[in-house]
Structure formats: structure tokens, C-alpha cells
Amino acid sequence: MNKLALFGGSKFVTDKHEAMFHWPIVTEEDDAAVLDVLHKGLMSGTEITKKFEDKMATWLGVKYALGYCNGTSGILGALWACGVGAGDEVICPSMTYWASASPVQTLGAVVNFADIEKDTLCIDPDDIEHRIGNRTKVIIVVHYAGQPCNMDKINAIAKKHNIFVLEDASHAQGSLYHGKKCGTLGDVSVMSLMTAKSFAIGEAGMLFTDNKQIFEKAMSYGFYERTGAVSEFFKSDNQISDPELLKYAGVPLGGFKHRMHQMSSAVGLIQLKYFDERSAENDKAMKYFWSQLEDIPQIKPHMTTEEGCTMGGWYYPLGYFDSKSYQEGALKKICKALTAEGVPSCSPAKNKALHLHPAFNELDLFRVGKPTAICWAERDVRQGKGACPNSEDVQNYVFSVPWFKHCEAQVIDEYVGAFHKVFAQLDDILK
Ligand SMILES: *Cc1c(COP(=O)(O)O)cnc(C)c1O
Numbered sequence: 001m002n003k004l005a006l007f008g009g010s011k012f013v014t015d016k017h018e019a020m021f022h023w024p025i026v027t028e029e030d031d032a033a034v035l036d037v038l039h040k041g042l043m044s045g046t047e048i049t050k051k052f053e054d055k056m057a058t059w060l061g062v063k064y065a066l067g068y069c070n071g072t073s074g075i076l077g078a079l080w081a082c083g084v085g086a087g088d089e090v091i092c093p094s095m096t097y098w099a100s101a102s103p104v105q106t107l108g109a110v111v112n113f114a115d116i117e118k119d120t121l122c123i124d125p126d127d128i129e130h131r132i133g134n135r136t137k138v139i140i141v142v143h144y145a146g147q148p149c150n151m152d153k154i155n156a157i158a159k160k161h162n163i164f165v166l167e168d169a170s171h172a173q174g175s176l177y178h179g180k181k182c183g184t185l186g187d188v189s190v191m192s193l194m195t196a197k198s199f200a201i202g203e204a205g206m207l208f209t210d211n212k213q214i215f216e217k218a219m220s221y222g223f224y225e226r227t228g229a230v231s232e233f234f235k236s237d238n239q240i241s242d243p244e245l246l247k248y249a250g251v252p253l254g255g256f257k258h259r260m261h262q263m264s265s266a267v268g269l270i271q272l273k274y275f276d277e278r279s280a281e282n283d284k285a286m287k288y289f290w291s292q293l294e295d296i297p298q299i300k301p302h303m304t305t306e307e308g309c310t311m312g313g314w315y316y317p318l319g320y321f322d323s324k325s326y327q328e329g330a331l332k333k334i335c336k337a338l339t340a341e342g343v344p345s346c347s348p349a350k351n352k353a354l355h356l357h358p359a360f361n362e363l364d365l366f367r368v369g370k371p372t373a374i375c376w377a378e379r380d381v382r383q384g385k386g387a388c389p390n391s392e393d394v395q396n397y398v399f400s401v402p403w404f405k406h407c408e409a410q411v412i413d414e415y416v417g418a419f420h421k422v423f424a425q426l427d428d429i430l431k
Pocket residue numbers: 070071072073096097099100142168170171192193194203204205
């Protein structure tokens with residue numbers, strides 16, 4: 001038999017195939033755009049960023065877009081713009097990257113974590129409504145690893161209780177939900193555009209909304225020079241109209257500087273031109289990969305099959321492992337065996353359940369002698385083990401697979417071969 005690399009056999013995939021995984025795709029056009037900013041000394045301006053915002057708003061199909069220095073800041077600005085303040089509550093899925101939830105604490109508010117659905121890895125719409133209290137202001141949804149959330153149900157709940165929906169679309173640039181783009185489905189959305197994401201332009205993020213008030217508030221919170229400041233470097237550049245906000249013109253209300261670096265916005269203008277085309281190639285490649293693994297009964301793709309729904313650029317592609325028939329830790333061993341065969345990026349799910357993390361339970365961010373989670377809150381919404389079982393168990397049934405950037409069947413087949421080799425000898429690996 002074909003001896004596993006894990007046990008000293010030879011590696012199945014010997015070439016690293018760097019061109020297959022290299023991201024983002026950068027050409028002379030990106031180079032020229034960056035150098036232009038550099039040589040003109042425009043790194044800290046806003047003129048290129050505004051052009052990029054306009055193009056992004058058109059691409060997504062929303063009225064307003066606001067460029068941020070990163071996605072985390074965009075989420076903070078969006079939350080403040082939605083009216084979140086000390087003692088308020090925000091609902092967020094437990095299994096997500098920390099940046100979906102941490103900015104809630106910056107505002108002195110508290111996260112009431114909901115569980116995820118096992119079959120989408122997105123917030124479970126049936127675990128939301130019972131968490132809503134007098135002070136719940138926002139439901140944050142994360143289109144996890146490109147898969148759109150069940151927005152019809154979520155929006156209906158939000159509407160009924162008159163609360164905002166903030167989409168964290170950092171994984172889902174270009175993903176469709178019933179034919180509509182993720183990022184246009186709630187009251188406001190934020191996309192991280194950092195280098196690892198599927199829309200990758202450096203350290204950057206963007207907020208999108210059709211709601212003028214949200215747009216203006218986010219602007220006032222972190223963009224001093226766009227609320228009317230006049231300085232040596234910035235001409236009077238007022239983009240807000242609300243008198244309540246104009247009163248504070250020139251000073252960012254959060255004390256934050258959320259401006260996007262213009263080298264990133266310049267790259268963004270170029271990347272946008274090719275984004276849909278490159279995402280379509282990602283989609284084709286990932287679908288081909290999974291189609292070649294259909295005969296392995298223990299695994300299946302994390303992929304929407306709903307009409308009109310897509311995975312966008314397949315950021316962080318994942319698979320499900322049928323863990324029920326195996327002992328705990330089986331998936332970790334399988335990933336180790338795959339890695340040994342030369343399969344990159346193969347590991348159990350990286351994001352752990354946040355509701356169990358001390359940062360959301362014990363941290364006294366404001367140094368007032370009390371955990372921030374209960375400092376100004378009307379009730380204690382902290383939760384222990386067992387509260388979000390699908391989130392807590394995710395490392396046992398979800399694993400990452402290589403993110404193929406090009407649909408080259410010959411190369412993908414090598415990785416497919418490694419999967420077949422490993423799963424044919426599962427008993428030996430799990431012994
Ligand atoms: C990457 C990411 C963010 C944060 O974006 P940054 O640009 O890294 O600050 C927020 N939410 C999710 C789900 C992410 O994956």
C-alpha cells in the first residue's frame with residue numbers, strides 16, 4: 001500500500017505550487033498605482049479613497065461607502081453609528097473572528113453571543129429572538145467563510161423588534177444571497193479588505209449603507225477632516241449635514257482616526273476591476289476540487305446549495321467532517337496526515353467560541369473595578385460552557401482546505417489524490 005507521509009512514506013504532493021495559492025494577484029497596474037501615490041506624496045489624503053468609495057458603492061449597489069484603515073475600525077464606527085452605547089447589548093455569533101465582537105466592548109456595551117447553525121456556520125436565526133432585551137441595539141451577522149446568512153429570518157426578527165442589522169461581510173465580498181449581494185442585506189455592512197481576504201488591498205476596510213444618518217455618524221466618529229476641518233493639509237471638506245454632528249465639526253467624536261491609507265485605496269481601484277473575474281475563477285476551482293472528492297463519505301464542502309446563493313471568492317474554504325462516528329480529536333489527526341502529504345492550510349476550524357473567552361467575560365476594559373460585560377449592563381448575559389454547542393464543537397467537525405486561486409485541474413488533482421490517499425487509510429491514522 002501507498003505508505004502515508006505521516007508514517008514515513010513519501011509525500012503525495014511534492015511541489016508547493018506557489019502560483020496556485022499566491023494572493024492577491026498583483027500586476028504592473030497595481031505597482032504603478034502604488035508608486036503614483038508614493039511619488040505624489042498622497043499617502044494621507046482622501047481624494048483617491050473617495051474615488052475608490054464611489055466605485056465600491058456602485059459595484060455593491062449602495063448609496064454610501066466609507067473607507068477605513070481596517071475592518072475592525074469599520075465595525076466600531078458602524079456600531080457607534082447605530083447608536084450603541086455603554087450598557088447596550090449586541091447580538092453576535094459566538095464562532096467568528098474576534099473583530100466582529102470586540103468593538104462592542106470599546107463602546108462599553110456587551111455582547112450576547114448566539115450559536116451558529118451547524119450546516120452554514122452562520123448565526124442561527126432561531127437562537128436570536130430570545131436574547132433580545134430592552135437594551136439590544138444591533139444584531140451582527142457574519143457571512144461565515146463566504147456563506148450567506150439566513151437574512152430573511154434575521155431581518156424579520158430585527159424589524160419586529162426595531163433593531164439594526166450589521167453585516168460583517170469580511171468573508172463574503174461578492175457572495176450572493178437570493179441574487180442580492182452580501183453587504184446590502186442589512187442596515188449597514190462592513191468588509192475587511194486586508195491582505196488575506198478575498199478582496200485584498202492591504203490594511204483596509206469599508207463601511208456600506210443606504211442610511212444617510214448611519215453614514216454621517218460613522219463619518220463624525222472617525223473622520224475629522226471630512227466633517228469640515230480646515231488645516232494646513234486638508235481643505236474644508238464637509239461631507240455631513242446633520243446639525244447635531246456639525247456642532248462637533250473637525251474633532252472625531254470617538255477620538256479615532258479611521259482614514260484609509262491611500263496606497264491601499266489606489267490598489268483597491270485596480271483590484272476592483274478584476275475582482276468579479278477572479279472570484280469566478282476561485283468559484284470554478286473550488287467547485288472542481290470538491291466535485292473530485294464526492295466519493296469520500298466522511299467529508300463534504302461548506303458551500304451553499306440554495307437557489308441564488310453563492311460563496312463569492314471562497315475566502316477561507318472549509319469542509320465538514322462527519323465526526324459522529326469517530327472519537328474526539330479524529331479531525332486533528334486527519335489534518336495532520338493531509339499536511340504531511342503536502343496539502344497546505346489544512347487544520348481544524350481556526351475561530352473558537354468567543355462566549356467562553358475571558359476577554360468577553362472577565363476583562364475590565366475601563367478599569368472601574370468591574371468586568372465590562374456587567375459594568376453598565378441591565379442584566380448579565382455572559383454564558384458558560386454548553387450555551388452555544390455548535391460553536392463550542394466546531395474544531396471537531398469543521399476543517400480548512402486549500403484555497404485554489406486558479407482552476408487548473410491537473411494541479412488540483414494532486415491535492416485530490418492526497419485526500420484519497422489519506423481517507424483510504426483512515427483506520428490506520430485513527431488507531
Ligand atoms: C478579518 C476580519 C475582520 C477584521 O478586519 P481587519 O481588516 O483585519 O481589521 C472582521 N471580521 C471578520 C469576520 C474578519 O474575518
